[in-house]
Amino acid sequence: MKTVVKAVGVSKYFANVNALDNVDFEVTEGELFGVIGPDGAGKTTLFRLINTLLVPDEGSVTVLGLDSVYEYRKIRPLLGYMPGRFSLYQDLTVEENLNFFASVFGTTIESNYELIKPIYRQLEPFKTRLAGALSGGMKQKLALSCALIHKPRILLLDEPTTGVDAVSRKEFWEMLKVLKQEGITIIVSTPYMDEAKLCERVALIQDGKILQIDSPESIVEGFKKPLLGIKAKSTYQLLQALKAYPKTNSAQPFGEYVHYTEKNRTPDQDELRDFLKKQGVYDVQVVSVKPTIEDRFMELMDPQNEEENNA
Amino acid sequence: MLDFAIQTKGLTRMFGDFTAVDHITFNVKQGEIFGFLGANGAGKTTAMKMLTGLLTPTSGEARVSGRDVYTEAESIKKNIGYMSQKFSLYDDLTAEENIRFYGGVYGIQPHELSQKAEELLERTGLIEERKKLVKDLPLGWKQKLAFSIAILHHPNIVFLDEPTGGVDPVTRRQFWEQIYEVSEQGITVFVTTHYMDEAEYCDRISIMVDGRMDALGTPAELKQEHSAETIEEVFIKLARSAKRGGG
Numbered sequence: 342m343k344t345v346v347k348a349v350g351v352s353k354y355f356a357n358v359n360a361l362d363n364v365d366f367e368v369t370e371g372e373l374f375g376v377i378g379p380d381g382a383g384k385t386t387l388f389r390l391i392n393t394l395l396v397p398d399e400g401s402v403t404v405l406g407l408d409s410v411y412e413y414r415k416i417r418p419l420l421g422y423m424p425g426r427f428s429l430y431q432d433l434t435v436e437e438n439l440n441f442f443a444s445v446f447g448t449t450i451e452s453n454y455e456l457i458k459p460i461y462r463q464l465e466p467f468k469t470r471l472a473g474a475l476s477g478g479m480k481q482k483l484a485l486s487c488a489l490i491h492k493p494r495i496l497l498l499d500e501p502t503t504g505v506d507a508v509s510r511k512e513f514w515e516m517l518k519v520l521k522q523e524g525i526t527i528i529v530s531t532p533y534m535d536e537a538k539l540c541e542r543v544a545l546i547q548d549g550k551i552l553q554i555d556s557p558e559s560i561v562e563g564f565k566k567p568l569l570g571i572k573a574k575s576t577y578q579l580l581q582a583l584k585a586y587p588k589t590n591s592a593q594p595f596g597e598y599v600h601y602t603e604k605n606r607t608p609d610q611d612e613l614r615d616f617l618k619k620q621g622v623y624d625v626q627v628v629s630v631k632p633t634i635e636d637r638f639m640e641l642m643d644p645q646n647e648e649e650n651n652a
Numbered sequence: 653m654l655d656f657a658i659q660t661k662g663l664t665r666m667f668g669d670f671t672a673v674d675h676i677t678f679n680v681k682q683g684e685i686f687g688f689l690g691a692n693g694a695g696k697t698t699a700m701k702m703l704t705g706l707l708t709p710t711s712g713e714a715r716v717s718g719r720d721v722y723t724e725a726e727s728i729k730k731n732i733g734y735m736s737q738k739f740s741l742y743d744d745l746t747a748e749e750n751i752r753f754y755g756g757v758y759g760i761q762p763h764e765l766s767q768k769a770e771e772l773l774e775r776t777g778l779i780e781e782r783k784k785l786v787k788d789l790p791l792g793w794k795q796k797l798a799f800s801i802a803i804l805h806h807p808n809i810v811f812l813d814e815p816t817g818g819v820d821p822v823t824r825r826q827f828w829e830q831i832y833e834v835s836e837q838g839i840t841v842f843v844t845t846h847y848m849d850e851a852e853y854c855d856r857i858s859i860m861v862d863g864r865m866d867a868l869g870t871p872a873e874l875k876q877e878h879s880a881e882t883i884e885e886v887f888i889k890l891a892r893s894a895k896r897g898g899g
Binding site for chain 1: 690691692693790791814817818819820821822823825828829832835836846847848849852853871872882883884887888891892894
């Protein structure tokens, strides 16, 4: 497999903030690669280092074998970049925006129409509308069309689904699957942990450090502790009780359940039920649950857990 | 004590021919955690603006904290709390200055305010950081502070507009614990979110589709009603039926 993006020992500082701290990763051709982490983790800095808008303070970034500092001019036409904030011209129409981006890269809408067709088709009825007057979902589709119009080899999407409702998010990921079939390498960042499973490989990132890079399945497999899902009449009361329970290692709400692990052992369910009963927690249901990426992410955020796993 | 923090009947807002909010009728009980869900463009923001006294309805009735949205909008603004992820605190003021500024806006008397500010800093664990500019605080702390400030004047109800967007999974859960605590104190919490797992933490939720309120009930009721495993499934089912190309 051919490596298309390679970062070696990359660090980036802003004043006293270490935005990225000695980061290494590789993305292979045709891959759908996710960068998953909360606000402030360093996702946007990472994208700007790849797209040559920032220069690393340490280490190097290469894109298709080209150095991001010395050969940035050659790299730029190979990339399509959709920034996190809507950055198109609000006072140009849909079609004018698309034409503008096509001409900047020395091409035309017609010559690459086939590639953007599945996305742009839904926008075409509004092609004379000003970009600023589009709904959120339509803006997103236009931004994606503009990022694709010069047929880039690599597509960089910085938080395309942030603040977007569950249905539109689903649709967006379906569009990405179609683009992937065209052979475009896609690097996409998101703060929604549940979107990790839609990627082939993901990098979990927090405080400028990559916690882990692997397939979503392998990342979840890294969660070794037996995990229980506990439900009660009042989730708040249940949480308070579990925090007071000396054997609790972690108790985190996940939807209607609280995901629960015990320190260094398989939970004794009878003992746990007894304790909750004494604490006056009613309607307790305990089931065994499969961990999710989010369980693993939280475990990785706490260094103590890692020491236990490695012990 | 009021029974209901919010009461609406046929609440409607038109923009020209466009019905942004279409006859919504619902009550929110005092002390309840109420999740207000809907796709982008379904009318959530317009409805929130009417309930917070920022926008006059076209027709219908609504009372917030016992006050009428037509005739007592100014009084509503003083008696609610509001926090959003997009705008909450002034980045170039310190934690303490933000508390004092908002305390002043909410009309808290100076002597009372200094005491409340101390309590707030202590409760949020920000005593050491009081002189720090808000922009230098981690996002999780900023949100904790913003939420505490939004309820500094002990309102009947606090509106939280996507309070947890982009926050790490641990901080997001800590924020919900703070929501539970606030609700235990009897303050009603009206919250919007795009995280469907968070919808399950609410006492009751509503889902707006094309300006209408197409679902209203406890998470368990809605899942049963739509034979779904999760609220996300219910949401997708309902939002897919939308005619409006909002999203």
